[in-house]
Amino acid sequence: MxxxxxxxxxxxxxxxxxxxxxxxxxxxxxxxxxxxxxxxxxxxxxxxxxxYEDRTRLTTIAQLQPGMAAQVEGRVSAVERGFRGRPMLKVAIEDDSYGTLLLRFFHFRAQQVAQFAVGARVRCYGTAKPGQLGLEIVHPSYRVLGSHEDDELGDRLxxxxxxxxxxxxxxxxxxxxxxxxxxxxxxxxxxxxxxxxxxxxxxxxxxxxxxxxxxxxxxxxxxxxxxxxxxxxxxxxxxxxxxxxxLRRQRMALQAHHAPSLRGQGALVERLRESLPFRLTGAQQRVYEQIRKDLAKAHPMLRLVQGDVGSGKTVVAAMAAMLAVERGKQVALAAPTELLAEQHLNNLRGWLDPLGVRTAWLAGKVTGKARAKVLAEVASGEAQVVVGTHALMQDSVVFKDLALAIVDEQHRFGVHQRLALRDKGADGRSVPHQLVMSATPIPRTLAMSEYADLDV
Structure with missing residues (x-):
């Protein structure tokens, strides 16, 4: 619903x-x-x-079955008030089907007890379940009917x-x-x-x-x-x-902003590509070219890259990051869990350290002097690529010049958290580009609705 x-x-x-x-x-x-x-x-x-509750009809007590939600009506045949561990009120009702139903209350007031006089007519609604002496309803909604009260039932659910x-x-x-x-x-x-x-x-x-x-x-x-x-x-x-x-309105508003153009020679990208122990697939190359063209523009990129686990989204993100680093800018990569973020960190350091690119790590478990050191490196721009979890979005994290925000498994964050990371690079004149990655299989039509602010 x-x-x-x-x-x-x-x-x-x-x-x-x-x-x-x-x-x-x-x-x-x-x-x-x-x-x-x-x-x-x-x-x-x-x-x-x-x-919904169906109070448009009555069910006889004899027709009740365990797990069945129904409205029944009967006369009070017995009342017992006990205190075994906690207060309890038990009311037995009977109807013309010769069935007996127990109404059990754990929370009640003295005036409620007085209502249930033997012989009183009670109409109640609830779900029957097996008890020690037959079927019972715990805390039914009920009404005690007067002796001459109209028996009219509800006309709708x-x-x-x-x-x-x-x-x-x-x-x-x-x-x-x-x-x-x-x-x-x-x-x-x-x-x-x-x-x-x-x-x-x-x-x-x-x-x-x-x-x-x-x-x-x-x-x-x-x-x-x-x-x-x-x-x-x-x-x-x-x-x-x-x-x-x-989301479309949000996208239109964002695209009215300026973004740093990351057009460049791509020398770092070529060095990264040559150092990889594998060749890029056709899909990786095609997606990277789409991202490269977006990053060269002076308005914010908003792109979702969807691919199965192991399809190579991270290396595409790394290549995009090198376009920003080559222009003297910073890149942030956020993942929803420390395990996933550390996997990205290990991959990126393995690829980027040989290129002389400084990759920093920021997560909840980075505390004390180590955290202060990372925050200082991020603020000074010494940390060129910053990998972390939700910790990246905290107010204490200040970037010198963030130009590209990468978010993995965006659905685990939500739009507002993604925008919080984007705002780390907003300086009143421009905002960073955004690249969102997901391994969750998303039919294209659904993706275009759920991620209406993104190119897919």
Whole structure:
């Protein structure tokens, strides 16, 4: 199922309205919602259910099976309050199917105990599991019905939302219901071509939101549980599109910056190539030529190199690094784990030390005087290639002239961490080039969406 993510679709101006307009949302409640990232109507529209409870029908106790979530109704036949190690309340209910079900509570108040008088009618919902004396439900949601209370059942599935500390589930459902009542009409809300959506068999955004939050009794429960319902797929498209467009916008903004042109003779690259104990493959040579052309330009390179483990991505990165070093610039290579970073370090030192290129190592376990020494070398420019982990992105790391940032297994870092490394070389006039590497198999169409800010 699509979930509200860090990239939230911008639906309509009305969606930005504060939750303070909703009845019952005062300053204290608003603060609790804001702590969960919910501060506007749009945030509630996209606060999607985790699952659903079917309270549209009753199941007899005799029909219950272990692991089955159901709503049952019965009369209290026995109540026991015990303190074996911790407080416990056990309530036995029976119905006309001659079945008995035990309701077990570990957290309860005195007034709850008083509700469960023998003979009282109780309607509860939960998942049955085997107990010592038969099936039981631990901490069911329940309601004690009055003797003349209407037996009317719900007319739709009940959504269960991610918990918000200090805001009860019923209150959360009420707030989201009030927010949904303020949904704009279809024309004002929809951004995608209706003909395109209908061709895919998908509903409008408004219909999708209403279906996910208020599924009708005949909704396909299996599809909803698996996240395959057309309404969920429609919301997933909205989120993926927002993600794609936000990265494209970020790319356009970045390409408006200047970057140092690393056009040069390539003498260090040729010396590195000649010293290698193997010949470059055609793919390695082709990818290096694409990178070389990008680095020669005066705007930032943003490139993803994807290849299997052992396909030789590191040597291509090393050749790109030599173009920067030849121009008197610095290079940073970040890997997500110390083991992977050390592998890169060993390879690079084996190739670059004979060329007289200084490669430095910076990770969490580099501490004390050794760390201070590396930081000084990075700041002075003496360290030409700096290999490390997340430690490279810390505020204490200052480069003299970073021109190329290389990130291995980018998905283990995230966009913001990659940008934090890039910012190490931003000086107000230019930003470094970026090269991202990944051994994770990524279909090209997916890569173009997930890495929309990168050339692949």
């Amino acid at each position: 699509a979930r509200k993510s860090a990239v939230t679709p911008a639906l309509t101006p009305s969606g930005d309205a504060s939750l303070a307009m909703l009845a019952g949302v005062g300053p204290a409640v608003a603060a609790k919602l804001a702590a969960r990232g919910l501060s506007s109507l749009q945030d509630l529209w996209l606060h999607l259910p985790l699952r 009940d959504p269960v939302y991610p918990a918000v500390e200090g805001v009860g589930p019923a209150t959360m459902r009420r707030f989201i219901g009030l927010a949904l009542d303020r949904l704009p009409d279809e024309a004002a809300l929809e951004l995608l071509p209706p003909d395109w959506l209908s061709g895919l068999g998908l509903p409008s955004l408004r219909a999708a939101l209403l279906t996910v939050h208020r599924p009708p009794p005949d909704a396909d429960l299996a599809a909803l549980a698996a996240g395959r319902h057309p309404a969920q797929r429609r919301l997933a498209i909205e989120e993926l599109l927002a993600h794609h467009l936000s």
